Amino acid sequence: MNFVLAAGGTGGHMIPAHALAVELKSRGHGVLLITDERGARFPGIFENVPVHILPAGRLGGGPVGWIKALGAVARGRAQAKRLYGEHRPDAVVGFGGYPAFPSLLAASALRIPTVLHEQNAVLGRVNRLLAAEAEAIGTAYDQVDRLKPKYGAKTVLVGNPVRIEIAKLGELPFPPFDEFAPLKILITGGSQGATVLGQVVPEGLGMLEASLRRRLQVVQQCRPEDIEGVRGRYAELGIPAELTTYIEDMAEKLADAHLFIGRAGASTIAELSAAGRPAILIPFAAATDDHQTANAREMTKAGGARTIQQASFTAEVLARQIEAMAADPIALNNAAARALSVGRPHAARDLADLVERIGNGLAPVEVGAGLTPRVRVGAPAGGVPA
Missing domain, CATH: 3.40.50.2000 (Glycogen Phosphorylase B;)
Structure with a gap:
């Protein structure tokens, strides 16, 4: 199988994406990374993995900033669609961050299955925007704030992948x-x-x-x-x-x-x-x-x-x-x-299991040893509604 991993350029996004890439490659799958300039320069990871840098705007900065960001997202989406046309993946996995946004939008437009991974205990902005279209959402915690209850059936606790060592x-x-x-x-x-x-x-x-x-x-x-x-x-x-x-x-x-x-x-x-x-x-x-x-x-x-x-x-x-x-x-x-x-040292394995299931057109259940799709979702008490 072939998978595209889309991740923002910070360590919080890149390290779990790298850990998943290592696991998927060990299973014989092809892996391609889409990120930004920062992610492409991140040291010591994603060796021997093709890397594509796509434009992606950051939403903010008032009306002018929004216009520029939307233009960058549109260009990135178009480039991702061309890339998928040449090398169609079985699934696209998003790790959050604005650089992941165009890649996942392109996948949804082409009806390529998508999986979101949320590293934090609060669902990030990009993942909130894309949650409705995703086939599955993998979480690092059993309680995730700002994750809407209606997504509970496709949400799976997998943990946050770390490096093998x-x-x-x-x-x-x-x-x-x-x-x-x-x-x-x-x-x-x-x-x-x-x-x-x-x-x-x-x-x-x-x-x-x-x-x-x-x-x-x-x-x-x-x-x-x-x-x-x-x-x-x-x-x-x-x-x-x-x-x-x-x-x-x-x-x-x-x-x-x-x-x-x-x-x-x-x-x-x-x-x-x-x-x-x-x-x-x-x-x-x-x-x-x-x-x-x-x-x-x-x-x-x-x-x-x-x-x-x-x-x-x-x-x-x-x-x-x-x-x-x-x-x-x-x-x-x-x-x-x-x-x-409370550690989940097998997160890379369990996330890879989830990604394989989605790539094969299966439901996001029975992932890993004893895992269930049950995750507590919603806003924290007294917090902002999901």
Whole structure:
């Protein structure tokens, strides 16, 4: 079979699309990627996969912006239709983001089946626009806000695909940790970094009680413009820290970590829960529909994470939360097990099963081992109606 994957250019869209591509290719299927300029430059993924860049406007910017965006969408749709005419896929899989929009519109126009994958716990704007036409919607969470109840019959919980090397971490023991072992902390702010983490985390680590502070080993991702300032602050505090602007060997860093501190992006949550790593999560306050707070909900409720809203994210609050999780080794080990309990390390397999079914003209049920199409849908209590 042949499949087209359409994804926006951010890591949150590209990484699960890549994981699905690897799984589909391992089954002997052909895969083609449609994305934007950013996605085509994303390092280390989609090797040996044909990549097509199509125009796609971002809706916004007032009347002039809308006109430009609609023109770009129309051009992208026309190009996608020509592409499908030359190489007709069995299904087109959309991972959200505006670059996926024209590709999916073209597929619907040509009656090619479409599957949507939603990485976040709030259905994204593009997926909301396309949900009615899709044959199936795969979700990463069992509760998805702004997903209309009428789509429940074609909605399947599959999880958010992660890279194979990270999925395998959940099969290994949690790194040994007791009252004498180093406390290894990994800090990231998503693919672009987060200045607030560089401002708050070193100060918070410096406020830890001595029994924890003297055992710290830190790896932190920083924005390029922040890294030297953060490096200097760690040196002043006497805390050993490895700083970088981009973590290429995420699986290796995550394998060593006892505790994660960072944003609650979809891929981050999927990787933490698949690997079984406890976390302190600081959702990005400006995320669309506050979806990062929703992403953190499941892992926090299970006891595998603690969530601090950015407005309350101070050095003292962070220090007390770290002590609550790590001062007792048993508590930290239990939090790791609870994080693992909500992980879905077989998401790539289950999403591939769903995509194959749709490509074969079958209903979106009986996907994966024991999965059902039941997903709680609708707006959160007190939120915006779906």
